Amino acid sequence: MSRMQSDLNRFRDIVRGRVRDELRKHLGQQELFGKRGREIVSIPIPHLELPHFAHDFGGRGVGQGDGDGDGAKAGKDPGRHILEAEFTVEELAQLLGEALELPRIRPKGRDDLDSRNWRYTGISTTGPESLRHGRRSYRRALRRMIASGAYDPKRPSIVIERGDRRYRAPRPRHEPRANAVILYVMDVSGSMGAEQKELVRIETFWLDAWISRHYEGTRTVYIVHDAVAKEVDRDTFFRIRESGGTVISSAYELAIRILADRFPAEDWNLYMFHFSDGENYSRQDTEKCMQFLDKRLLPSLNLFGYGQVESYGTSGDFYEALDKHFQSEERVALSRIPDRDAIADSIKALLGRGR
């Protein structure tokens, strides 16, 4: 590796660390997603220049010539740009996991799945000479010689005997063969404003990124509901604006139907996230939702997440109802998202179960 390469790698490491440390701050920023092209996210990183005592000139200096026109012509010295670190969504999800200390998701049904991928990551006492592991063999020999007292530090010659030899051996690699489905359900009734939807949009980006990391293929289903529920595409999901009442059970009913028709639980890891402001049409309907969840949805779901985006002046009690009903249920994760700063904690709450 050349010298420059190691300086460059060190710099990249520092940038990565910097981004990870500040990821919580970045989480709530939508600018991040505006720049998303071809799955590359670029994050501006300021202040990497080393500080020194400097004058605060405020644009004063000496010039030559006419003094107008804009400096569009390229100069000899490269300009000082704000550096932008580029990350793939995958890397970003990794950073998210580190920053929020998210547990790895263990896909269900892993043991049943046949992992055909073998890698030479193991060690064995037998094997072909071409796979002999020099360092391990040497270490065995050294250990044996020290133990038997044959090792002389003054003349440190090591003799590797047959029994010391170690070989690289193939080990099966557990690749996530499983596929996942993420069902997003959002309340689009009149009380959900633009800012609330933005919160949901940002949060789903991270949920997507993190869950997709753990599965080979991820499918997403979007359901919106007010008094009735319907399945929509991603674009519509974030744009649609309805008015009218809220019957949450309609969405759960639709979800049950979709899962039963298209995504049987034995083939899929199922995730369902519901975002709402917490207001429901009636207590009876809330009770109905609890029944649906308990009897029909939870048995097949890996995780049910509920995020209550709270806007000023609303006082939904769906959160409390869920909390009361599923207090000890591993597969139900609840969080409140009053504003952008709460997104990090909400992600942590929803994904912190490691399911």
Add this chain to the structure above:
Amino acid sequence: MRGIPLPLELARAQERIERIASEFELTFFPVVFEVVDYEQMNALAAYAGFPTRYPHYRFGMEYLQLSKSYEYGLHKIYEMVINNDPTYAYLLEGNAMLDQKLVMAHVYGHADFFRNNMYFAHTNRRMVDAMANHATRVRRYQERYGIEAVEKLIDACLSIEDLIDPSAVFLPAAPRSEIVPPEPEPDEAPGRLPAKAYLDRYVNPPDYLEEQRKLVEEQRERSRRFPAKPERDVLGFLLNHAPLSNWERDVVGIIREEGYYFLPQRQTKVMNEGWASYWHSKIMTTRVLNDAEIIDYADHHSGTVATQPGRLNPYKLGIELFRDIERRWDCGRFGPEWEACESMAARANWDRQLGLGRAKIFEVRRVHCDSTFLDAYLTPEFCEEQRLFVSSEDAKTKKPAVSTRSFDDVKQALLFQMTNGGRPAIELVDANYANRSELLLRHRHAGVDLRMDWARDVLQGLTLLWRRPVRLETVREGKPVRLGHDGTAASEESIE
């Protein structure tokens, strides 16, 4: 350094240009050209021309920026030359032959300047080797004490890399020992004159004696202060007096040594580039170019000396000022007679046929640095001819705009920009501030405030070296303030 011989065509060009340069009486250490590709060029540029530098992430950052900028076609480095014996210079592979010749001619200008300008007289001419040794040592410390510990120290040192004595360029970058004069015997009654008892009251009035006693006390207090005189070489002071372990001391010494090595380059940017441009132009246009090459040459040369609004091009300013000096001394436009002449017509046609120009510019390149160069030779005529102006940012458009073209203002602004490399002058006044062994620095305020956020960060870095709180006296918006940092939190107090 890799010892690969130049391609024949380039070698021939070098031979020819070197001969011409010698005929023009340029003198230089042997010049070694290396042909490198653009990746190597960017890497070398990030390392300030040296093939080996100590490991540090900022070189990687620099390289990344250069590579990006090169890929987007925003810049191209044609040449680089380092002050060393032999003088190493790099040519970019794949450049047109004409460009290579131009670069070579330019390089001989730099090589002559490095060898002859007195600000470079004490630079280490084996710096390539020294840098390689620095790299080895820093790498060893990294292995021993961990990358992060070493990096943190280097960062702190680099923040104060420019806190060295700019007037000490003639001194070798070795630790200086201070000669401490012995303390004078304490005098019981200073200022008392021998007098008869009955006259004593009049010869030695008591309030006068009291005054004298206080004065002596004060003097003693001052001599006890450490350092006795304000110290510009803050890095040097820390090297000698900060509670550092051996490896830390070595790293501080390395940064300081490199700081002193690069100092004259910062101090002579305009002259150095001006001189090199003057000579590439002279050599190319009078001796090297053939008819077919002249247009490309003119295109390239004008690109080098082009000015941008709101920015000063050192190539342009330097070459024009050297040419102006040559013209003036050729025509005899200097001295009291010239100064006294007030007739516009006479001045315009002034020509004494002295022909001293060439000799004069050789003298100028030997004894001046940028600030003295501009101070001595910037004239109102030149200023007007070159259309220099002071620019300030337009409040509305955020673009540079002409604020004034008056000679005095332009000269003052230029000198301010050149003095101390445009950096604020900071000196160390007290290493035992408030008798708590805190470090006190003072900013010699010259009309422009400091960038406060950076100043605080630098102070924080300094605490790492001094291991005690560090303070800085400066002026903000007309009010004297004392910034401080104790390693964890910044503080600030106003000075009455």
